[in-house]
Amino acid sequence: MAQPLWSTKYLSTAQVAQALGVGVSTVKRWVDEGLLPANRTPGGHRKLLLADVLRLLRSGQLPGVDITALGAADLPSTERLRRRLTEALERGDARTVQRIVLGSYRSGLALEVLADEVVAPAMHQIGHDWEAGRLDVYEEHRGTQAIAAALFALKALLEKTALRSMPVALGGAPEGDWTLLPSLLAELILMDLGWKVVNLGPNTPLASFRKAITEIRPKLVWISASHGLESPAVQEQLLRLAEEVEQRRSTVIFGGRGFVPEFQQRLGPGKFGRCLADLAHLAKSLHPLPARPRRGRPPKKARRRRNPSTS
Ligand code: B12
Known part of the structure; x- marks a missing residue:
């Protein structure tokens, strides 16, 4: 073949x-x-x-x-990819995990689809299997390490093809939340959409978020939380942070199962995403990719936008 x-x-x-x-x-x-x-x-x-x-x-x-x-x-269906990924994660087969992630990307699967329809459901299954006693916690941890390693390998690939003159996006998970994957996936999706990304990762104090936003002045801010943020004091601080981001004429989006429904309601429309496709959609609306090339000469704008890496 x-x-x-x-x-x-x-x-x-x-x-x-x-x-x-x-x-x-x-x-x-x-x-x-x-x-x-x-x-x-x-x-x-x-x-x-x-x-x-x-x-x-x-x-x-x-x-x-x-x-x-x-x-x-x-390219197999996302359903089949999800099953293969879950099995590989549960066996701790890091090489197969990497092959699935890189192969899906190279085959043209949109990264938000990989995130929402393959990686997230595979991790949810691992969570269920752990809860049901079918997996030990070491197997869950080993699977998380394997998928994180594969996503970092994909990040290295994306870095090689990054566009120039990109807007900046910044995000991460708040203090007390050690979950790595949602923000790592958000980072890759945004990179692939032509953003320069500053991922603060898990367990970031809100005061540090605020400092980073002031100093780096991103156009887009995402905040992901996977573990219940029930504390009214923390919710207040997050709402204040969202207001501050908007006063700077930046856009903020929250997502993750940690944001309880009352908080989502208080945020107001458009500021909570259920899945990473919502983040991709928002990012595309703020920064569309270069225009479709016409047959013949590309528009002058496009010529200025990217520097050829030709030698
Ligand atoms: C791996 C894991 C861990 C690992 C994380 C390792 C790491 N460094 O990343 C460790 C071991 C640290 C861990 C610990 C705990 N965990 Co845990 N964990 C998980 C597990 C199995 C997978 C999480 C994951 O990475 N998912 C993959 C991501 C990509 O999927 P996702 O989180 O669903 O995100 C999707 C959407 O929510 C959305 N989204 C997420 N963020 C954003 C952001 C934006 C901007 C947008 C638009 C969308 C968006 O899009 C994503 C893709 O579709 C889940 C099971 C599950 N059902 O998710 C439990 C789970 C999250 N953990 C849970 C719990 C209870 C805990 C512990 C409290 C357990 C304990 N008793 O110690 C601790 C808390 C630790 C802490 N405070 O951080 C619960 C949370 C329940 C809740 N809602 O509060 C879950 C759901 C398991 C369960 N069914 O009970 N965990």
Whole structure:
């Protein structure tokens, strides 16, 4: 069987042209104009990183694209991915966990779908199995380490293809909440959508959130809580923080099962997300990805927006 193209990481302009349904000269021009970053081989040929092409595809700006030519045809359903991931997490099979995460991304699965429909339900299942006594706590911890390692590997991949001149997003979990995954997933989703991300991670005191927001001045702030935030005093402080963020003309979004329904109501509409797709939706509305390339010359704006990494 032919190897999927994504396993090679780099694509030729001819492969990209075939997959996108455009001429080779158009792809070359997009590269030369900086719309699609590329490297050059010693022989002067342009080589494109699959992740960059997939970013354009995931943005939904390229109708009629033959994604199968990029080797993504064999992407299993999220249901099957979830089952495979759960089994690998429960066995502590970190290599398979990494293969599932990186393979899903390279196959074009949107990261918010990976988060909401694959990773979160797999972790929920692990939580249930632990509660039911089917798993020991060490198995839950080992699974958390395995998925965190895979997500950090994905982060390293995303860093290589980060866009330039990005708006800043900042977030994390409040003090007393040690959960790592929701904010790590939020970070990856935002990076993939072209944001520069400052993830403060778990257990961040609200005073430090406030200081970071003042100093870094992000355009978007997310706060994730996984463990019940029932304390009225903490809720008050969070509401005040939300007000302060808005006074700075930034946008704030809360999410996670730790935010009790009364708090969600007090937040008001649009400030609570049930899933990370809500965060992605908000991020896209605040900072749309570069416009869909036209056939022929890309708009001047796009040329200024990205610097080609061509040598
Ligand atoms: C792994 C885990 C831990 C690990 C975390 C390790 C780590 N460093 O990350 C450890 C061992 C630390 C842990 C400890 C505890 N845990 Co725990 N844990 C879990 C478990 C199994 C998975 C959590 C996870 O990572 N999920 C994956 C994420 C991606 O999914 P998610 O949290 O559901 O997030 C989704 C949405 O909520 C939303 N979302 C989340 N954040 C955000 C943010 C924004 C902006 C938006 C828009 C959306 C959004 O989108 C996400 C993706 O769909 C859950 C089980 C479960 N059902 O979730 C229990 C769970 C969260 N833990 C629970 C409990 C009770 C505890 C402990 C109190 C246990 C104890 N007695 O000590 C402690 C508390 C520790 C603390 N204060 O932090 C309960 C929480 C109940 C509650 N609502 O309060 C759960 C639900 C298990 C259960 N069924 O009882 N836990």
